[in-house]
Amino acid sequence: MNDYQIAEYLLAHPEFFEHQAELLASVRLANPHGGRAVSLHERQMDILRAKNKQLELRLAQLMHQGQKNDGLMFKLGILAKRILTEQKPAAAPQLIEQVLCETFGVTAAVRIWDVATPYAQEDFVGMPNHEISVFANQLMTPYCGNEIKLDVRQWLTTDAAPVLASESFALVALRNPQGDEANAFGLLVMGSPDAQRFQEGMATDFLSYMGVLVSAALSRLLASSESQCLP
Incomplete structure (x- = not known):
């Protein structure tokens, strides 16, 4: 089986790790930041932290753009008030x-x-x-x-x-x-x-x-x- 077939099998059979629970503790993965190998759980946590940082950055960008839009709407309101009066x-x-x-x-x-x-x-x-x-x-x-x-x-x-x-x-x-x-x-x-x-x-x-x-x-x-x- 190639990598794709293995991934497809695991997605189609989520109970696999329930039957082979000891694998979760024994699998060791290379640390993407170098140094010692890490467990599957640790690698998952690293991935989740990276995704969380991306989401936090995106949220900060959206909040900044929202504040900017609020400021523009306020200025448009000033323009409208001045010319309507x-x-x-x-x-x-x-x-x-x-x-x-x-x-x-x-x-x-x-x-x-x-x-x-x-x-x-x-x-x-x-x-x-x-x-x-x-x-x-x-x-x-x-x-x-x-x-x-x-x-x-x-x-x-x-x-x-x-x-x-x-x-x-x-x-x-x-x-x-x-x-x-x-x-x-x-x-x-x-x-x-x-x-x-x-x-x-x-x-x-x-x-x-x-x-x-x-x-x-x-x-x-x-x-x-x-x-x-x-x-």
Whole structure:
């Protein structure tokens, strides 16, 4: 019999060691850490300890991620509260940039287009080139990475936060929750000096929630909502 057949036999006949109980005490196995040989019981305990350490490590990782998620949800709550209590629609874009900077520690820029007439001259209004418009329309989930091929880096440039300070970026398309969601009406760009902050392939659930929240707040500025806009 080969090793596989022996293992299959023992699994199929668990009563074997009941009939051959003396084997459990006499079998000696090599210690994986070197040194003396150990009994079968001792080897089993070593295996269980190793598995226990792996489970403890996994549990610690899950708890850390849970705490991190709790912190993100709390920060999203702050963002929601601030923009929902802002009475002037035209003040919302700058407020969003400010809250993201203060609460999330990122440099942020909001640019929207197709705005209502009263807001046509505001700083947050941008007329995107064809490449940016197509990119925003096709961006169904947030983009994260260290490189941006679009000409949007300059949006993050301020006196306090030069564009070169950002080493990783997140781009979120803004869509009207009460209108045409197929076409984006704007783009939220975030930059971080931490090159690991926004990584390609990372989970983007919270960024998606943020996009929905910001889109809803800024939809009051759109031409489609002009009849409801406040000056």
